[in-house]
Structures are given as structure tokens and as C-alpha cells.
Amino acid sequence: MPDATPARAPWERSTRVGQIGRYALLALIAFIVLFPIYTTVVAALKPGNRVLVNPLVPDSFTLDTFREAWSEARLGRYLGNSFIVATAVTIGQVVTSLLAAYAFAMLRFPGRNVLFVAFLATMLVPLEATLVINRQTVDALGWLNSYQGLVVPFLASALGVFLLRQALLALPKDLRDAALIDGVGHLGFIRHVAMPLLRPTLGALALFTFLGTWNAYLWPNLITDNEDWNTVQIGLRQLKAQTLDAPNLVMAGTIIAAIPIAVVLLIFQRQLIRGLTAGAVKG
């Protein structure tokens, strides 16, 4: 007769102490992570003269700060700029990384490995080292204060190529052979086989790229000197400088700038999870 209860892994056995310990640890970590967000929200909802009194206790409530931060700092326009730039860069990076990764993983051509190592080597150079040179280049192209200047230098990413190449190499070889037999061709393979199967990696890459571009301050600041072209991070810096005596406005501005990111995260989270669970269970 086989044993009725299957063996349980160590982390599945639930003792009382273990459970309490787990929850306590999670609560602690959650507290540390959420505390700054809590103080930001509390400060953003306070009127100006109450912001330093009881900074942790929401003892007064006003939504004027959001309205003021929106209009004073022209955050609407800057959010639009950031959104266009981040979306363009994300799409660009995903497309170029996927195509390049496909070439490195699936095709054979002379110098393939050397070229791949060269791609990886670019990851060792920090952004700050090439900042000035890139600015001169962008200036010479006449792309200061323009979307091209903000987007084009970031349309390719060595990290993206690396991630997607590893993911493609992990696909079973039979898939590639079946595709060859079916005669789909390169783009067909990418569209029908690679993209659906690589959805979690693509989703992760898109998310990180969007986040990174949204949060970028150094490059946009350097190539724009016209206020109309500010991204939301420059707008926040401006808000911070303009309202030295109103930290609650800055908090409200920060929340306004963070909302689109939160929305994008939620959307992509569904994609990520769906992609992760799609091939998990066989049959």
C-alpha cells in the first residue's frame, strides 16, 4: 500500500513558531519598504504650515497640493514628454535587442562571438564617462531640445541583447528544427515562436527599460535647456528648487510622477505572470 501522505519539503512543514517567524520577518520588510511611501503620502496631503508638525501623523487633509504641483510645475506637459520618450525607448530597445539576440543565438556568421563580447564590453563603460562626448555628438546633429536627442542614444541595449540571447539559447532545439521544416523564416520564427515563449523576459526587459528611462535625469538635463522639453524628473527638480519652503508640494509632485510607473508596473505584471505560467505545466 503506498503511503497516503506524500513527504513534505522542509519549507512546507508549518510549525506554529515557523509561521509566526515568517510573518514577522515579512512584516518587518514590508514596513521598511513602505514607510517612505507612507511619509510621502502623508506629507503630500498636508497643507503648507502643518508639514513639519507631526510629520508621521496625518492630522490634516488637503488636495490643494496636488493641484498646485500640477499647475505650478507644468507637470502635465512634462509627464507627456517623459511618457513619449520612455515608450519610444522601450519599444526601440525591445525590438533591437530581440533582433540582435536572435542573430547571436540562432545564426552563424563570421566574427559572431567577437562581436557579442564587444557588445558586452560596452556594459562596462558607465554612462557618465561618455556623457560629454555624446552631448557634443547630439549637438552636432542638431538634436538638442528634441525627441530624437532624448530617444536615439538609448535605442539599443547590451543588457537586453544579453538577456534575450540567453533566453533564446534556452529554447529546445526541436523548436528550431520544427520551424525550419515548416519554413517560417527568420521573422516568422521570431513572431510566432520566440515572442510568445519569451514573454516573461521581454516583459521584464520592457519594464526595466521603461523604469530606467522614466527615472533618467542626467542625460535629459544635459541636452535640454528649453523648459518646454523638460522630462518629469527635471520638472520635479525644478519644483524642488522653486518651492524651498513647501516640501509638501514636492511630495505631491513625486506622487504624480510615480503614478504612471505604478500603472505600467501593474499592466506588465499581468503579462509577466501570464508568461511565466504559460509553459509551466505540461499537457
Place this chain on the structure above:
Amino acid sequence: MSNRPTRRLFAASACLTLAACASGQSILQAGNDATTSTKPVAPSTTAGAPGPPTTICLVQPCATTTTTAGAGPTGLSAAPGVTMVMAGNPDFAACPVDALEAIDEPVRITFWHAMQSAQGDALTDLTNLYNASQDRVVVELQNQNGYEELIDKYFLASSDDRPHVVQMPEYMLQQIADANTVITTSACVQAGGYDISPFLPRAMFAYQTGGVQWGMPLNISTPVLYYNKAMFEEAGLDPERPPITLDELRDYSQQIVDSGAATYGIAVDSGVNSGGAWFLEQWFARAGLPYADNDNGRTARATQVLFDTPEAVEMLTFAQQLEADGLALYVGEDPRGIDGLLAMADQEQPAAMTIASSGALGGVLDFVEGGAIEGITPAEIGVGPMPGPSETPSATIGGAALYITRDLGDAEAAGAWDYLQYLVTAEAQSFWAAESGYAPVRADATEIEPLVSIYADDPRFRVPYDQVNFDADDFTAVGPVLGPMRQVRQATAQMMAAIYEGEDVQPSLTAAADQANLLIIDYDNRN
């Protein structure tokens, strides 16, 4: 490893990473060692036979001596026997002041500035007034959000991307002169026959080097002493009589601490934009001591700093003792310049005084009025001149000046000069000083509305003005002009931090002086 390509890839990555990290330096610093040449750049002054002092002045006719403040043209007089040589460039741009007559449509000029909050609003208002008052020039303001960004962008810009008018802080004077990207204010003043006699001599002098007036001062701020009048009263001190000399500062602090009115007499910091630079520069200027050679860098480029002296040791030891004896609170590097003020607002262990920029007064009063800090009302905040080693309060000019970029078109240059003239009229300066909290650059602005009422109703606002309203016949009084001024200030800030933390004064001072000299040599080699 399962296969050869992966192994090779791993090896290649490891080698590259090792190579990048093995140099031991950040990639940003690699190759950037300070150059130590054996011979400093020779100063371009010739000590010839004794003769009458050479005077260079901006507007003919010139008086040989300057008399009362604000009267008479500003002149520079060199020490006897020294010939002044123009700093570096024979190629000064001309100022085409009449080019506006020939235009058929309005000229558009851009103005990069770094004014924030109330000051930014005041500048916007003034510019709108200017644009509305005439139809030849339209000025477009571009706020660059801070001096650092502004400076970076300006020097990185190619010649046609630069703005027509740019605001540059006072420590950039030598760099602007060496870059030679501007039309000097001297050229415009002489070409247009502009009368600069109403201007504060020190304000104009602050932006002169090599006998050339490079920029037009716009905003003036100085360090001032903020103090809590209620605490003064509690300690038995006169709340209308802040300390002026260093001895008074110490006595007042002692009395405050002894009486228990506050935990500390004064809060001090070592920020690059505040205490780290002020204690040396301002006190030297006040004591009439030169900070750098070649007349503080005003007659020719400075080749070395001169602040490693027994007087400096005495002054810095005074500061160190104040902190060591518990009379002063050291608040650290204070990057935003407000930690001293926050120490005054502290509920448990407050300080009764602090030294901060005069530009902060408006913001401080607004903040306190909102009731954000318990126990202090706006009326209880006193403002006095910065204490220093002399009986007469005095300060060097802080703030920024306006420069007209050259080679962007004659009509644009003329338009820029027209705009500059507007910004420094008495009416504009009165409005500007009243709204922004800066001191006006001319004396007659203090006699008209709205400034005259503000100064009469609240004399706290005139403290920075009184500190700079003096003659300009003394090179030491306006502070040094150095190419790497910012980095020299970083060196002195580190020195002040070390001193407050208990290091010996003389070695720290010498180390800072050596570092400053290296910076100057490096700058001279590159320019």
C-alpha cells in the same frame, strides 16, 4: 562549462572586468592626475622703475582717487611701479550698441538664468515688463534650475547654441574671461557712453579683472548673521545689537550658553557655498589681507594663494576654540545651506545664532510665519552683519552677474545690452531687491519705492546692502578672483571640516594652500 563558446565568453568577460577594475581608479578619474609643473606660470606684471600709479578707469574723465561711496567713477589703481596688463586676450569683442536702429522686426534673445522661487518670479515679472514696454527686443527666459547645470551647459554648448545673455555666479569670473565668449561690459559702456557712477563701486569692482569690466552685476547676496532676539533678551543681551567683532561673538555666545537661553551660541557649517569659504574669504577681506597674489587676481591672473599666514591661523583657531568650548555647534557640510537655520529652530538643543546667506531671509520669514516652527515668531528673527575681525562690518560681493555672449549677431548683442540696461535701472533694481531679497546694485534704488519702504519698515532687509556699500579702492575688500575658485573653495571647505573636527590648524591650512596652488597651476596650464 558545458561547451567551448560559453567558456570563451566567460573568460573574455572576466578579463575585461578585471582590466576595468584593476587600475584601481574610477573610470572617471583615470588619467586625471594633478599636473605638477616645476615652474609656475610667470605673472604678467612688470615691476619697473617707480613712477606714478597707473589708473585704468572705465568712463572718462577719471578721478585719481575714489572718494565717497557711489560718487565718482570707479577706478582701479595699481600699486606704485606696477603696470597693469590686460588679462590674456587682445581679441576683445566690440559692442555694437547702435545695431538696434537698423532692424525691421523684433530681435529675439534668450537668457539663461538660475533664479529660483521668489527670485525667479521677480525676474519673470521684470522681463515681462521689459518686453511689454518696447517692441524692438523680445527676451525669452530659460531657467536652468541651478548654477551648476547652467555652467555645465553653457561651456558645453557650441557657439551658436549659447544664449544671448547668461547669468554666471561670481566665482566664474576668471573662467569667463579666459573663455572669451562674451562681449565685455567695458566695451558696451564705452561704446554707448553709459554712466556707471550710480552703481555700487564694490559691485562693479567684483566683476573686474585685468582692468576690464567683464559683467554687469545683477544679484548681490552676502553672508549675514541670523539670531534669535528672544534668546538674546533671555541672556541679558541687547536684541538690537548683534555682535560685530569676533571677540563680541565669543562673549555673546558665552553669555547665551551660561544663561541657559540656548544650548549653543552659534551654529557653524563648512559648506562649499557657505562656511567653508566664508570664514577665510570674508575675514581676510575684512582684515584687509590679500587672499591671492597679483592683487587678489585683479591685476593679472593669480599664481598662488596667500592665505597660509599667522593671521589665518589665529582666526581659524578662534573658530576651532569656539566649537571646542561648546559655544558653537558644528552642523557639518550643509550642502543646501540651511542646516544652520534648522539648528536655530531645533526644539531640544537650539543655537541662538547662525551665519547664512542674506538671500534666505525672505524664505525664512515665510516659513516661520506659517507656524511651521514652534516657539519663534517672524519678529523675533534678527539679522545683523557677519561678525569678523574688524570693527566695521563689511562683506565681499556674492551672487551673480550678467554677460552678453559674443558672435551671435549685432542686433542680438545690442538687444541684450538694452535689456541689461533695463534690469539695472533704479526702478528695476528697487523692484528686484524688494521682491527677491537681494541687495540692489545701485544706491539710488534704495531711495525709491518699493525698496525705500521695505528698508524703512524692516531694516533687516538692508543688512546685505550696508555691508557692501563701500569704496572699491582696496583689492582685498572685494575678494579673490581665481580660475578654479570652486575647487579652491572645496579645499578650504575640507579644511574647515577638519578643523572643526579637532585637527591642528596650521597643517590643515598649509594643506589647503598647497592644494589650492596645485589647482591654480593646473588651471593655468590648461588655459
